[in-house]
Amino acid sequence: xxxxxxxxxxxxxxxxxxxxxxxxxPISVPFCTLFVVALLKWACEGRxxxxxxxxxxxxxxxxxxxxxxxxxxxxxxCASTQLQSAKLGGSRPNAQVPPPTQDAVFRWVASSFPGRxxxxxxxxxxxxxxxxxxxCPVDSITAxxxxxxxxxxxxxxxxxxxxxxxxxxxxxxxxxxxxxPNRTFDVVLADYVLGAVEHFAPHFQTGxxxxxxxxxxxxxxxxxTGKEPENLNATHFxxxxxxQAEALRTAAMLFGHQQPYREVPRWWVEExxxxxxxxxxxxKVFPRRVTSEKIVRNLNWAAxxxxxxxxxxxxxxxxxxxxxxxxQMLRAKAESLPPTKGYFFGEDYALLVxxxx
Numbered sequence: 001x002x003x004x005x006x007x008x009x010x011x012x013x014x015x016x017x018x019x020x021x022x023x024x025x026p027i028s029v030p031f032c033t034l035f036v037v038a039l040l041k042w043a044c045e046g047r048x049x050x051x052x053x054x055x056x057x058x059x060x061x062x063x064x065x066x067x068x069x070x071x072x073x074x075x076x077x078c079a080s081t082q083l084q085s086a087k088l089g090g091s092r093p094n095a096q097v098p099p100p101t102q103d104a105v106f107r108w109v110a111s112s113f114p115g116r117x118x119x120x121x122x123x124x125x126x127x128x129x130x131x132x133x134x135x136c137p138v139d140s141i142t143a144x145x146x147x148x149x150x151x152x153x154x155x156x157x158x159x160x161x162x163x164x165x166x167x168x169x170x171x172x173x174x175x176x177x178x179x180x181p182n183r184t185f186d187v188v189l190a191d192y193v194l195g196a197v198e199h200f201a202p203h204f205q206t207g208x209x210x211x212x213x214x215x216x217x218x219x220x221x222x223x224x225t226g227k228e229p230e231n232l233n234a235t236h237f238x239x240x241x242x243x244q245a246e247a248l249r250t251a252a253m254l255f256g257h258q259q260p261y262r263e264v265p266r267w268w269v270e271e272x273x274x275x276x277x278x279x280x281x282x283x284k285v286f287p288r289r290v291t292s293e294k295i296v297r298n299l300n301w302a303a304x305x306x307x308x309x310x311x312x313x314x315x316x317x318x319x320x321x322x323x324x325x326x327x328q329m330l331r332a333k334a335e336s337l338p339p340t341k342g343y344f345f346g347e348d349y350a351l352l353v354x355x356x357x
Contacts, residue, residue: 094163098135118186124193134161141167175201184217198262213276219357228347238343252305266349282352289342295334
């Protein structure tokens with residue numbers, strides 16, 4: 001029989017390691033750097049006429065070309081561009097104005113989708129997406145969560161930004177054919193919904209996309225964001241720590257008889273949406289910044305899942321003890337990291353998709 005320690009280590013060992021992902025460091029901007037940046041800008045505009053937008057990110061100066069499928073760090077944006085987002089919102093006299101978003105994905109979506117948005121569905125809501133939508137030029141927001149606890153959290157954290165005469169937060173599961181039948185919206189936001197489907201409605205990824213297609217009115221829009229599956233062959237210290245933390249959480253979920261979260265690549269999403277009749281009008285990739293605080297939160301989540309594993313005697317008890325040890329060891333590593341603005345590992349993506357009239 002395998003020991004509990006052997007089982008835990010076998011699950012948590014990211015031994016498939018090949019490529020190296022290195023963190024980026026802040027970029028200083030002496031005169032020579034500005035000269036090089038100006039030279040690059042001149043060269044790129046001369047070769048393709050691309051418009052280059054310089055954005056002050058927390059990790060230094062990033063160049064953000066206004067072209068499809070180009071990578072932009074999902075990070076904070078400088079204060080001068082934050083002021084522009086405050087102008088996006090419509091008149092919502094019954095609600096407070098949310099602070100401008102600092103999320104690069106949301107900002108790109110908003111800047112790529114001008115005009116009024118009409119009636120909006122947040123198909124898998126959370127505090128971040130709902131707060132952002134409340135600042136957008138919407139007529140109404142219908143936010144859906146599969147968890148009653150999340151609904152209570154939403155009201156606690158976001159209710160002050162909602163117009164109670166037009167907005168609502170409801171609990172439902174898109175696998176239920178009787179949930180929200182025959183409803184359509186001008187805009188449907190699917191913000192990291194597909195990665196959570198495996199946990200809440202296993203094997204329903206294609207079914208969810210069909211539901212989303214039916215929810216978008218003819219001529220309407222689907223705003224889709226997702227997370228590319230991570231490179232399990234990464235060898236750098238931080239990517240390895242990130243992978244170990246996620247492996248611990250996944251192992252605890254499986255031993256607790258739960259399906260884990262499962263991310264879906266952009267190419268698959270685009271292919272399925274095209275088969276449904278959608279047109280992908282624009283897309284962009286955003287390098288993902290991971291901080292030590294995010295790793296600690298993930299490990300805290302793993303600790304909660306470990307305690308959900310049924311049983312406490314024999315091999316199960318030894319297994320839970322070993323998983324707790326692994327969690328404490330990884331947390332100590334994460335908390336011992338020097339202060340940093342984060343490390344780049346993995347990618348997020350955003351799609352602007354239109355349903356033909």
